[in-house]
Amino acid sequence: MEEAVEGCVALLRTATGADWRGPDWEKATAGRLEWSCRYTAEHIAGDLIAYAGQLAGRAQNAYFPFDIAFDDGTDNSGVLEVIWTTGALLAAAVRTTPREVRAFHPYPFRSASREGFAAMGTAEVLLHTHDIAEGLGLTYQPDPELAEFVLTRIFPHVRPGASPWLTLLWATGRGDLPGRAPVTDWRWHNNLVHDTDRLTLQGITPASATDLIGGGDGGFEWIEGGPYTGTREAATFLLKAYQSGVHRPEFGVFTLVRREDGRAVGGLGFHGVPDEAGRVEVGYDLAAGARGQGYATEALRALSAWALARDDVRTVFATIERDNLASQAVVTRAGFRKVSEDEVEGEFAYELSRPE
Template sequence: MHAMGEDQVKEAVAGSVALLRTATDQDWDGPRAGLLEWSCRFTAEHIAGDLIAYAGQLAGRAQTAYVPFEITVEDSTDNAGILDVIEATGALLAAAVRTTPREVRAFHPYPFRSANREGFAAMGVAEVLLHTHDIAEGLGLPYEPPAELAEYVLTGIFPHVRPGPDHWRTLLWATGRGELPGRARLTEWRWSNNLVLATDRLTLQGITPAAAADLRAGGDGGFEWLDGGPFEGTREASEWMMKAYEAGIHRPEFGLFALVRRSDGRAVGGLGFHSAPDEEDRAEIGYDLVPGARGHGYVTEALRALSQWALARADVRSLFATVERDNAPSQAVLSRVGFRQVSEDVGDEGLLAYQLRG
């Protein structure tokens, strides 16, 4: 089942506070937190600040910048009091995640200028896990969160990172805090919320590895589908996407998108790339719709938007699509968007090939 994030925030905060409460009698001002330049106390305050900031973004529906406020911990607050603040701000983020509608997005700068409730939950969990690790190192405490929480973060906001057998060690490596055999140590890193493109009637919502895994397993990927969808092509595309993710070659902006109606928030189909652009800067694209959404021009609208976005990039010179010879509606969609037939009898199935150049 696809996780919304409320339970993960609660679990991460509870585990962090339980550990750090065993060391409230230690000095938190002197020791540095792991590899950070911050003290353990400042890092703990930073956790609380991030949790309340993410809750504020969701609650305030901020669209262009962070809500202009920050939390201040009184100087007289002891270590136990700081943990009380972390518990309180964690509860506020969990509540914001629970009460925010799925379609709401709020401002976050990296990399596509917004995140939904799942993105903010994953970022909050990441802040808690990673900075608890930093503080634990500074205080000499053993810390390893549940593997499921590390996997939740990786499959939500690190879609570009090849998963490893140990989710926690992979997350530490992905954030410059550890080493993995066969991988160079990172000195710079970023997480990545999903890309969303808007059209008049739709939003094209990038599907995360977490959502793709759920779709592959027969779930809904966290979307409310029209007519009991998704269609089988979307599940197959999720399988391809997961194979690329597991191989470490997935580029999230060239993955799979759910087509979601803006009028009611229902997903009506899938659209996306088979892979990142090849050596000729060409990317193959495919799509499907649930039967009840056909005949309304949704694919034409979505394909036009995604094609314009892709061809505006420096690394895409042309788009390619194949279609069955007897699928006249799909051929008409490609033609309306500007694709032109360039060959036939492609592959074992004798498909027609269409191309759109930038």
Template sequence: MGDTGGDQVEAAVRDCAAVLRPAAGLDWRGVPAGGLEWDCRRTAEHIASDLIAYAGRLASRATSSLPFDIALDEGTGNADVVDAIEATGALLAAAVRTAPREVRAFHPYPYRSANREGFAAMGVAEVLLHTHDIAEGLGLAYRPPAELCAWVLTRIFPHVRPEPGAPWNTLLWATGRADLPGRAPVAEWRWRNNLVIGAERLTLQGVTPAAAADLRAGGTGGFAWIEGGPFEGTRDAAGMVVKAYEAGTHRPEWGMFVLVRREDGLAVGAIGFHGVPDEEGRAEVGYDLAETARGRGYATEALRALAEHALARDDVKLLFAAIERDNAPSQRVIARAGFTRVSAEEERTAHEHHDLEPSLRLYARGR
């Protein structure tokens, strides 16, 4: 998983220009862009504005929205707007390629920041979708490569079930631009960059379906790992994320997080949930570390941070973890993170009615 998104930005812009430049002689003003309120000219200018805004935020490591926008000279022709899209796309691609992996910059939704891959995916989405809108308004044929659409979906639409063999149709449906058989129309939508939870020595970085698929296949997931990582349990958990994504049940805030050490940017393990909270507000947690990272308190620190983040929500009442009775190190971790062993009666109920393995012991932490 070596790409950072620069190639994808360039590919999206290249296809956009190939469609729009031959139509530069048409009147773009006053012609609605698909279902948008903007006309085709305003929509094309918006593409360039978004690309330069994303490039500026990422390059400057912005912590808030930047007070600038693109302004085209009076008398600028449609072909010149396409030039602006190509130029701003090149700037975003360069910013993505040169930004360190750990850099995040401001984006308002939903978690107030995005990394380089997130900015690339947002830029690609803007180009694909608004090129579609303009093409629809002008009566032009446009269909981007399926792999580019899937690339966007697996990075900033982790909550959307992919339609097998139809990533472009899925992206159009997810953004309210088309229908999919068996799915209700989308009236409101948002993409979702990965969630990052801070701790003292670590950051807990949400794993996208794209990263999870790479980890499951034996890759790094885009992370730089400590020697011996990732641990087998991390790859197994990544497989669970992929299955949930393909089923449309994945919710990124209840998924998997890789533990990245602040001092050197190395990933040391993973932590996360086994799914969304149940009707009673209970959620199960799990964690593991690469063997070379154990004994330093990382698991305890990460578990505390994750528990405090989750239990601050109104829809979470209790977190629990099932640990092998002979796994003394993990039991010490869970205890230091504020979890306690449940009563014998509760554990017996879990064994008898919830298929908890007899060798497992149950620990919980509430508000």
């Protein structure tokens, strides 16, 4: 995020001072927005300080009731100084906020982690610098890695393209991509988190999935023995869906994180979106050190209840190997019933349906 702010300020500083002969910031419209370039620059600073406040104050239900105000007579150079400062404040809040903390943001799931706020702040800077640059007649080309950082964290529903920057512009209604319809309405998506008594089920982003596939921890602190093989395999399917443009994050993969110490103990998730009959498949695993403590049952109950409360889900099912007695016990305790056996594959099928 600091790199994004640095690039923003460096570019826009060229359009300040007595030797600037380009458009007036107050009169020039910022790109496709209805705002002036001056107002858009002030908006960047306002968003950065608001996000810093949400994280630092641990806001839970709404935005904190404060706003930023510029002194009378603040020139454009002064606005850039405020962008620089508010960017530093958000970066400091991100660095010092524990990974497990979530603070209020209105959409889509009413909260975001420090990584989510970093991605949102970076998006605000990149996109609105682009808008201002268009209005002032400047050329702006940020580092593609910054755009990819944003896309893989808060645009998991957007199929990646050859150019992360052009894809981000398209996804936010600021540009066109061959073969894709213009975007007229958009929102980013922070990851979904489900709460249980002892766990939080934290949605895995494409960025986390990429790290897990590469042998990393996905950004989580795991107990010994984690992440288990199934979680890494599930991350592979998630990333394939993301790359194909069919990933729906609410039907993705979740890391099971203990409330007591913030450590990840396993993974749980869907194999895809519900089919036409409203059936959706679920799978799970735990690190060896977390087994036998009811974590999988607790998580499965919560995720199944969430799914069955939706209009597009009627049945949650799971297939389990005949010899995996522990996993069979998990689904049974979660309320599933055995509905069939596959003699060839050596698997049992279990279902939990919405009450009629």
